[in-house]
Amino acid sequence: MKPSTLFSTSLLLCGLVVAAPNEPRQARRRPPFTPPGGINANGSHTPFYHPLSDFDFQSLNLALNQEYIELDLFNYGLARFSVADFEAVGLTAQDRYLIQFMAEQEIGHAQMVTNMLGRRAAKQCTYTYPFETVREFVDFCQKLTRFGESGVYGFLEHLDSRDAAQLLLQSITTEARQQMIFRQFEGLSPMPVWFEAGITQSMAWTLLAPYLVTCPAENPRIEWQNFPALNITNNPNATAFYNNSILGNDTAPAITQNRSEPLSYPGREVFFQWELPGKNVSYNNSYVTNTTAGTPRFVAWISQLNTTFTALRNVNGQSGSTFQPGGTVFGGNSSPIVNGTMFVAITDANITLSPSNISMLNPHIVAGPALYQSG
Numbered sequence: 001m002k003p004s005t006l007f008s009t010s011l012l013l014c015g016l017v018v019a020a021p022n023e024p025r026q027a028r029r030r031p032p033f034t035p036p037g038g039i040n041a042n043g044s045h046t047p048f049y050h051p052l053s054d055f056d057f058q059s060l061n062l063a064l065n066q067e068y069i070e071l072d073l074f075n076y077g078l079a080r081f082s083v084a085d086f087e088a089v090g091l092t093a094q095d096r097y098l099i100q101f102m103a104e105q106e107i108g109h110a111q112m113v114t115n116m117l118g119r120r121a122a123k124q125c126t127y128t129y130p131f132e133t134v135r136e137f138v139d140f141c142q143k144l145t146r147f148g149e150s151g152v153y154g155f156l157e158h159l160d161s162r163d164a165a166q167l168l169l170q171s172i173t174t175e176a177r178q179q180m181i182f183r184q185f186e187g188l189s190p191m192p193v194w195f196e197a198g199i200t201q202s203m204a205w206t207l208l209a210p211y212l213v214t215c216p217a218e219n220p221r222i223e224w225q226n227f228p229a230l231n232i233t234n235n236p237n238a239t240a241f242y243n244n245s246i247l248g249n250d251t252a253p254a255i256t257q258n259r260s261e262p263l264s265y266p267g268r269e270v271f272f273q274w275e276l277p278g279k280n281v282s283y284n285n286s287y288v289t290n291t292t293a294g295t296p297r298f299v300a301w302i303s304q305l306n307t308t309f310t311a312l313r314n315v316n317g318q319s320g321s322t323f324q325p326g327g328t329v330f331g332g333n334s335s336p337i338v339n340g341t342m343f344v345a346i347t348d349a350n351i352t353l354s355p356s357n358i359s360m361l362n363p364h365i366v367a368g369p370a371l372y373q374s375g
């Protein structure tokens with residue numbers, strides 16, 4: 001059927017439905033000045049903000065676990081460190097209130113996803129965090145919110161429930177602002193890229209899993225793949241605090257800071273260590289890491305709209321290295337692909353991917369992803 005025929009058939013059907021009894025006419029009519037096409041756009045759709053498949057349920061279940069750790073993390077950081085600790089790295093009472101407000105946002109986000117999931121919704125867990133200082137807390141927050149945000153961008157498009165996607169989108173754009181603010185608290189550029197990357201649920205789960213210690217037994221199992229852990233042993237470290245007003249050196253909180261010595265650059269050698277599959281991880285040690293990939297041969301760099309591969313070199317057991325790639329999103333002088341807080345994984349193949357089919361990378365992941373602090 002030609003598209004034009006399809007559209008006129010829909011319009012005809014639409015006319016018939018408008019005439020149906022027991023429904024207010026307004027509610028069933030295509031809104032004025034609305035061109036043909038669109039999904040759930042013809043006035044006949046009653047919103048249903050619940051999962052429509054196991055895929056939806058498990059995607060939202062993962063998102064809820066992410067919202068809960070953010071709620072705990074922001075409150076924990078505020079309670080763990082003293083006012084003097086925060087002030088010493090330039091974070092004021094108003095900045096601390098903003099973090100408190102972010103925790104309150106997470107109450108709302110968890111409530112919203114719980115409403116969508118109903119009585120099977122997960123409850124909050126206990127967590128472990130890898131930081132000892134305020135700067136490390138802020139760094140961990142910008143990393144955790146990076147994979148929370150990217151984890152949702154990776155699946156929104158694939159949900160069966162467009163209505164659930166709508167609500168989740170409205171929470172994740174808020175989380176995107178949190179991620180940016182934590183970068184500013186760390187004296188980083190708030191947004192050194194043109195596009196924020198999406199990753200798969202299994203990648204997000206792999207990154208989240210290590211921080212969950214115990215969860216209630218009734219929490220629904222998280223069914224995504226948990227890949228073997230990947231460690232970047234020379235990850236650029238953004239936590240150093242210099243409050244010296246020297247252009248290109250100052251890393252104090254700011255709307256934005258140029259770093260004349262960037263955290264990373266194309267050609268930088270990056271070293272990795274990774275685990276073998278079969279390790280019990282995450283809450284109550286109740287998940288087992290898994291891979292279906294073969295021999296480790298490449299490093300996938302997931303950033304902006306692109307997945308770029310470089311050769312994995314000097315492989316020795318579960319360690320190896322590579323060189324950070326260059327390249328720009330649209331070639332020429334467009335945005336350098338590798339920047340910001342982004343993702344790397346060890347793979348067995350070099351395949352062509354774009355944002356809507358990035359899940360095709362899952363079967364090829366040997367280990368990771370890990371977060372690379374490229375800028």
Ligand SMILES: *[C@@H]1O[C@H](CO)[C@@H](O)[C@H](O)[C@H]1NC(C)=O
Pocket residue numbers: 010011013014015017038039040041042044
């Ligand atoms: C309205 O659009 C939906 C798809 O979004 C379609 O399934 C349905 O048949 C359409 N209804 C009418 C009356 O055109």
Ligand SMILES: *[C@@H]1O[C@H](CO)[C@@H](O)[C@H](O)[C@H]1NC(C)=O
Pocket residue numbers: 087088089090091243244
């Ligand atoms: C940063 O430096 C300025 C100027 O020297 C000083 O006034 C301010 O107290 C310093 N802030 C912190 C957190 O060290």
Ligand SMILES: *[C@@H]1O[C@H](CO)[C@@H](O)[C@H](O)[C@H]1NC(C)=O
Pocket residue numbers: 214215216217218283284286
């Ligand atoms: C995990 O352990 C805690 C503490 O022992 C226990 O309360 C909880 O039911 C356990 N959860 C699971 C999923 O086994």
Ligand SMILES: *[C@@H]1O[C@H](CO)[C@@H](O)[C@H](O)[C@H]1NC(C)=O
Pocket residue numbers: 231232233234
């Ligand atoms: C990652 O490697 C660094 C450098 O060897 C090490 O200090 C760190 O403990 C490792 N992290 C993990 C989680 O293994």
Ligand SMILES: *[C@@H]1O[C@H](CO)[C@@H](O)[C@H](O)[C@H]1NC(C)=O
Pocket residue numbers: 237238239240241
């Ligand atoms: C990062 O740098 C800070 C400050 O220079 C230092 O205290 C910390 O140990 C470093 N972290 C890592 C993982 O190397």
Ligand SMILES: *[C@@H]1O[C@H](CO)[C@@H](O)[C@H](O)[C@H]1NC(C)=O
Pocket residue numbers: 242244248249261
């Ligand atoms: C910033 O200055 C400090 C000394 O104040 C120095 O130790 C550090 O290496 C400088 N960092 C950069 C990125 O230039």
Ligand SMILES: *[C@@H]1O[C@H](CO)[C@@H](O)[C@H](O)[C@H]1NC(C)=O
Pocket residue numbers: 247258
């Ligand atoms: C900031 O960095 C950009 C890009 O390297 C450069 O063009 C600009 O001059 C820098 N601005 C300042 C104030 O350092």
Ligand SMILES: *[C@@H]1O[C@H](CO)[C@@H](O)[C@H](O)[C@H]1NC(C)=O
Pocket residue numbers: 189192258259262263264265266336338339340374375
């Ligand atoms: C990342 O972006 C920042 C801010 O524009 C810039 O200073 C830095 O050089 C960039 N880093 C890389 C690796 O391109």
Ligand SMILES: *[C@@H]1O[C@H](CO)[C@@H](O)[C@H](O)[C@H]1NC(C)=O
Pocket residue numbers: 280284285286287288
């Ligand atoms: C590892 O996890 C699996 C799957 O949940 C479980 O059956 C097994 O008992 C766990 N092993 C340990 C040592 O906790």
Ligand SMILES: *[C@@H]1O[C@H](CO)[C@@H](O)[C@H](O)[C@H]1NC(C)=O
Pocket residue numbers: 277278289290291
């Ligand atoms: C990964 O999971 C599959 C399916 O459950 C299983 O057959 C396989 O043995 C697992 N592989 C590893 C390396 O644990």
Ligand SMILES: *[C@@H]1O[C@H](CO)[C@@H](O)[C@H](O)[C@H]1NC(C)=O
Pocket residue numbers: 298309310311350351
């Ligand atoms: C990955 O494959 C593409 C297309 O075949 C090729 O251009 C590129 O050189 C390959 N990259 C590596 C690291 O082998």
Ligand SMILES: *[C@@H]1O[C@H](CO)[C@@H](O)[C@H](O)[C@H]1NC(C)=O
Pocket residue numbers: 305306327328329330331354355
């Ligand atoms: C990056 O991804 C975009 C969108 O898929 C594509 O148009 C562009 O060609 C890619 N850039 C590179 C260097 O592969």
